[in-house]
Amino acid sequence: MHHDAIPPRAPLAPDLIAALEARFGLQLHLTDAMREQHGRSEAHFATALPDAVVYARSTEDVVDLVRWCTQHDVPIVPFGAGTSIEGNALPVRGGVSVDLSEMNAILAVHAEDFDCTVQAGCRREELNLHLRDQGLFFPIDPGANATIGGMAATRASGTNAVRYGTMREAVLSLTVVTPDARVIRTSRRARKSAAGYDLTRLFVGSEGTLGIITEVTLRLHPIPEQISSAVCGFATLQGAVDTVVQSIQLGVPLARVEILDAMQIRAVNRWSKLALPEVTTLFFEFHGSPAGVAEQIATVEALAADNGGGAFAWSNLPEERARLWKARHEAYYAAVNLRAGAVGWTTDVCVPISRLPDCITQTQADLAASSVPATILGHVGDGNFHVIFSVDPTAPHEMEEVAAINARLVERALAMDGTCTGEHGIGLGKQEWLVAELGDAVDVMRTLKRALDPRDLFNPGKIFAL
Structure with a gap:
């Protein structure tokens, strides 16, 4: 596997820790217990500890964290509920694990438009509880009570996909923090658009390697009679x-x-x-x-x-x-x-x-x-x-x-x-199998990755080796 050869990183520089403490206070965690919690997965992969954990509470928090980490050449790995099972959120090169689980607000429900906007840390069961009184539900069900941001990042699906599709069909728009600390919105709320590249689909399934998803606008469905x-x-x-x-x-x-x-x-x-x-x-x-x-x-x-x-x-x-x-x-x-x-x-x-x-x-x-x-x-x-x-x-x-x-x-x-x-x-x-499956198309993915994240700081070591 590619990640076996990754060299260990030096711990975070004292001036970066001081800056993070000044900006994030109690949202910053350096304890072994918290690092361990964010360095394990549900599956068989070896533990890989981050150097620090920051609990983000807003898109602005993520922007500031990205700015500090990129200035210091420190990797940043998004973390939701930790339920992924291909090691997707393991910080294999150390750095900072940004935990989005406290960004769990339901920002807007447009019942008449059958859509809603949530923060990335909102969990699907809580969303459906909130929607129930309005006769609506969000059907994508991977089994785990995953975060919506994590589900978008891994292009999750599950038991309802045969009828309602996967996260590819469910996501209308994303708010994403890019590696150059910009906040972009990938689309408006219209049900369809022919406006330029389909950036929404680019970030859906990108596993935090191209940007950090902070808000998601989702397609909803009426609860069946x-x-x-x-x-x-x-x-x-x-x-x-x-x-x-x-x-x-x-x-x-x-x-x-x-x-x-x-x-x-x-x-x-x-x-x-x-x-x-x-x-x-x-x-x-x-x-x-x-x-x-x-x-x-x-x-x-x-x-x-x-x-x-x-x-x-x-x-x-x-x-x-x-x-x-x-x-x-x-x-x-x-x-x-x-x-x-x-x-x-x-x-x-x-x-x-x-x-x-x-x-x-x-x-x-x-x-x-x-x-x-x-x-x-x-x-x-x-x-x-x-x-x-x-x-x-x-x-x-x-x-x-x-x-x-x-x-x-x-x-x-x-x-x-x-x-x-x-x-x-x-x-x-599944990195070697991705190459077997898609061949030169993986080089196109690498080109996109290098263009958006030239220093390979966003969830490095995942999907493919650069």
Whole structure:
């Protein structure tokens, strides 16, 4: 990996610390505990400590911090909720971790325009709580209660993407602090624009390497009149995927459809105290009018029955739906905890949906031959799935084995004209695969990076090596 060769940095200069203390006071943290908190990730990557942590409370705070850091040639790494799983927010070259979680205000809701503007540290669950009384919701749901800024920076998606798209579709405009300490707004609130380069999409998914997102304007949706969830087990994986593909071909507007393999169901049953049959299982959610939802359910039930599906267990009771999706969202922790003391190594790929059965079946064969427990789950409606390994961190041979399986998985996806990451981002973990996937296009990315951040101070060491 590229980041293994990165030399350690010297600690911050005393005059910079003095300047930061004078400007930020109690917002500046130098303690080992706080640095450790911002130097670890949810995944298997080694800890990388920042030299300092600053909690920003305004765009002006970020501007001043950028100004001080760039004057002293000090890296600056944005941090939201810390839920990313490709090492995206690890300060691998030290410097200052700028924590945006206290910038959590909902600045404006334009209900009549179906949009809102929030600060980057606003979390998606809090936003939806605020919007509920106005009959609106923000549908992008990566599972974790992530910050909106972090979700934009990693181009997150999740369980609702098959119906509502990803952060690429959800973000209307961004306020960004650039490496030369300017504040730019990438777009106005209009639903569409042909005005110049699409800077909004440039910063969505840039992982803090081109600028620090401080405000986000989001597209909202009306809360559906009825929401029903269903669970269905299948005799075969092919039957489960065929059911989804056929549903989409028939125009069924599936809101969510998740696949969990038998091992993942076993983990979920243990972790979330459920009693689902331990077979390949689909979790569905249907949104619409009562008549529309009933029609969707009837269509999908018939398709499932033809494809070896068992009985549908379905509910429109909010508490039952919440329990079901809570179990799905905790699947990562359920899988990791198949073994005591294990750490999670998770990876994701995305392929054209017609290739999904082949990709998952071949991956399952790899996992069956592996000594490391692993599960498969995924957003089957858009061809995206995850493998979660439960790795013994004291066993180097397990890390090597998982790395080899991951390499085969990504090569398989790329051979199917898929991508090395559907939603996690590149961060530290997928850098060589980005080059394999996009070739010379990565050089165009490097050109953009050098133009905006010539000294490589914004989240250095991520996405690609300069």
